[in-house]
Amino acid sequence: MEVVKGVPYFSDTDSKCKGYPYLGKDMETDILIVGGGVDGAILNYYLSQKYDCALVEKGRIGYGCTSCATVLLEYQLDDYAHELKGELTESEIISVYKMGLDSIEKIDKLIKKLGNKCHFTRRPSLLYSDKITDILAIKKEYEFRRKNNFNVEYINEENNTFPFGVKAGIFAPDGGAEFNAYLFTKQLVESSKNQAKIYENTKIEKVEKIDGKFHVFTSFGEKIIASKIVYATGFNFEKFCSPKLCDRFVTYSIVTKPINNLKWRDNALVQDASNPYHYFRLLPDNRVIFGGEDTVFSGEIIDEKTAAKKYVKLEKDLVKMLKKYESRIAVDYAFSGLFGQTKNNLGLIGKSDQKDIYYFTSCGANGIINAVYGAKLIEDLLENEFNALEKVFSPTRYIK
Template identity: 30%
Template sequence: MDLHSGLPYWIIKNPLFDYYNPLKKDLETDIVIIGSGITGALMAHELCRTELECCVVDKRSIATGSSAASTALLQYEIDVPLCRMAEQIGEKNAVTAYRSCLQSISDIEAVLKETDIDADFERLPSIFYASDEKGVKLIEREYEIRKRYELPVELLNKGELHKRYKMRTYAGALLNRQSAQLDAYKAATQLFRYHIKKDHLQIFTYTKISSCEETPQGCRLKTKDDRTIRCKYVIVAAGFEAGQFLPEKVMKLTSTYALISHPIDNKDLWPEHSLIWETAEPYIYVRTSGNRIIIGGEDEDFNNPEARDELLREKTEKLEKKFHTLLPSVPFKAEMIWCGTFSTTKDGLPFIGTWPGTERIFFDLGYGGNGITFSMIGAQIISNLLQGKEDERKDVFGFGRIC
């Protein structure tokens, strides 16, 4: 399936990583990572820094799947609000999930500093605004539980939103100052470049894995070209395409839409260039990239690329209209538009770890709007487990909650 269509901004903004290295002979190694997006890149980084031998395989060019279409907002807030998540999985586990996401933003920043990679990482506030009366009640409940657990949050009324951020909303919003944004494609490709040079990391592109089998001695993978890879462990970091390696379906496929504006004068942007998203479902979200504005959302619950693409013009018009209603003083004219397919889960959480009853095939599946922060968490958990270290987060994000 085509993971995206249209013109994703990131592969126009950045030079493509012209890396071509299909696997041409059988291979033996310790750990195989399937997937070369931002999830695979963070996973490879964690393994390389702990000196665990690994390689990466991908059926495409590096980072040209969902990572190329990601709008890359980094928030501790998860698609399912904390107050609702607490009802689904218990307050303790829900708070652990939120605190883990908060920490992962700093951890991603640390990875980029440690490797001296400029991936346009930028710390910014985030505004979660009420779209309707239902949203008003939600942010009141959400504010209460976040304050109780000392998570970063401020409550703003409608007037404050308009005065401070030029926003015209139904009511108030929650503000936190611990969010960020980056360029996911740039981060992934530069992390791989770093470890190819420093650790001689092997990456095999245009190498499609057709089967993956766990054995008492390790794992055996077969490629579409009938090459065999033998290893001790496999880590599947292939997003929704990981479905072929799972015993049953655990995610829902969702199509999402995004557009980026022409460059505008910086004085016309809203103050602080905050990330913005709403309480309505499906929600829209807004960020900047330099002096351009990115709008995303208008998600649809289908995975047919043709049906997804047919709605591109209609969704563009809806997103532009919503933006002009929200920020009427800010000029916006779309220059590039694209759409992509992503995965979501009922509780808004990723799936990290092994399937019950297996020991050697790990999954690092950062499903939902927090895919990149989840990817950082997944890389840490799996790296710890491979080193024989306990990680209390594994049960919160593991398959045990559905099996």
């Protein structure tokens, strides 16, 4: 199944692509992580410091949905807090927002320790709309965050300094960060290579449980014996995880050529809350990445004709929004990929319905934030420690 279409900017700009061997003989490990996207890489980085781990990827590390991720690392969720009532309690929403801020802090510290090879930068975030009909909902979200002591500023037509129209917006000065998720993934895998066994071009085809151990077979017939398995196979989960667990969408992105002198307030990460929504940010070489226009995924392929129309629409909307820069906007990259969304906006991270099998799939617009917290959650589950967010991330929460 195809999860990416087009050439993503993020992997295309990697001139030194590090490779890893394929598994050529049988092996044994305590924890087997299947999938070498950003989720598998984050989990492997943390678990391999404590456990005997192996990470296997069917293709090249980082070339799944991770290579498309715009990476607006933000603590907010896809839906407004008031829309999540019924799915999450108010105190769970506050805990999840705080978990987002903590995860950004954790990534910052990690990058300081490993060296910044993935263009990591802290950024404010702006959630806004240029439509009068969205003002009430944005005001409500602003009040919710302010009341719960999140650092936010309300933006409207009077105080707007952005080069695009804002009817209502929430500016969070310490609300986010950006990086290249593909490079981050590569960096994490490389820095764990002395602790974990890493294999590329190693596809898991079949799993059997014999005498309490998993016998896992690759497409070339090699066998891995493991005590525990974590599936971090992204949204390609027909084989190892039920597609009913989350809705899947295709999201479309364009990247412009560099636009000199284009900037806005602290180069904030921007999410447009109208419908259809858009998300965008400035890349380090002053290109704009502009995405959105999501469509429901058919379950088989990303339709090329629809994608071509969406890229044209995105370019039109970008030009309309940044009118002043119209003559300098030229699209250099156009690509699309899958992402998953659950009812409570959180990933599918935790125990599956089978003993010693775990799922690790980040979902929604702040999926990577979910994954950073998720690594801690999996560690707690392995150690039989209590974790207050286990229930809201549980992959079995939608299984009746």
